[in-house]
Amino acid sequence: MRIQPQVLAKLILHKRQRLIESLPKLIETVAKEKHRVEVMTRQFRAKKEELEPKVINLLKERSEIATEIERNPVIKKMSSQDSEACNKIIIRLADRTTSTDEYTNLLINLVKICEQNSRKPLDFRTYESSVKANAALSEIKREYDNSVKLWGEHETNRRKLDSRFKKLNSNLMDSEHAIEFWQQKLTTNFDDLLIDAKRVAEGGPSSRQIRRDSRKARKGKGA
Secondary structure, three states: OOOOHHHHHHHHHHHHHHHHHHHHHHHHHHHHHHHHHHHHHHHHHHHHHHHHHHHHHHHHHHOHHHHHHHOOHHHHOOOHHHHHHHHHHHHHHHOOOOOHHHHHHHHHHHHHHHHHHHOOOOOOOOHHHHHHHHHHHHHHHHHHHHHHHHHHHHHHHHHHHHHHHHHHHHHHHHHHHHHHHHHHHHHOOOHHHHHHHHHHHOOOOOHHHHHHHHHHHHHHHHO
16 A cells, blocks of 8 residues: 555654654753763862872872882892892882782881891881871872762763763754655655655665755865
């Protein structure tokens, strides 16, 4: 059974008109959520950027003891076993991923090995500052890591909402153009669509696709 062009056009119009009615409210809802997430994303990013320089400086400061001990003459006089153990600890002390608790235990063990080999207490110039830096780091690292985590989660959500918002607006615009197109066809005739149908049947683009490509081309020239 063959469907008349007028009937098909009215069906398409009805579908597009229903979209026109529902999309604005949905767009408004997504826009509000998008705005809320954008605000939260900026807040967590600001907190991350506020703490980041402090974290970097403290990590650098606490690693200075590792550099000082590595250069100490006692290291060169150690047995190969103790020297290897010290070198492993030094690497962990300089590693930014080393937790503050692990750092404290590593530093205690390193100093103990050095003093056992020197047979006397050693006065490391950067020991106290490194310990203080590690203590300060333990106070802000959790807050910093949490800010980084929440910023990443909200940024991912923001991008998804932004993509959905743009897609919904694009659907609304397409629907408006479609309604205008099919309303015009109902008041005139469908002769050009028959030409279009033949072109599509032969593997060519539809008239709507031609118009879209033309709009994209114009936008590309204007960019």
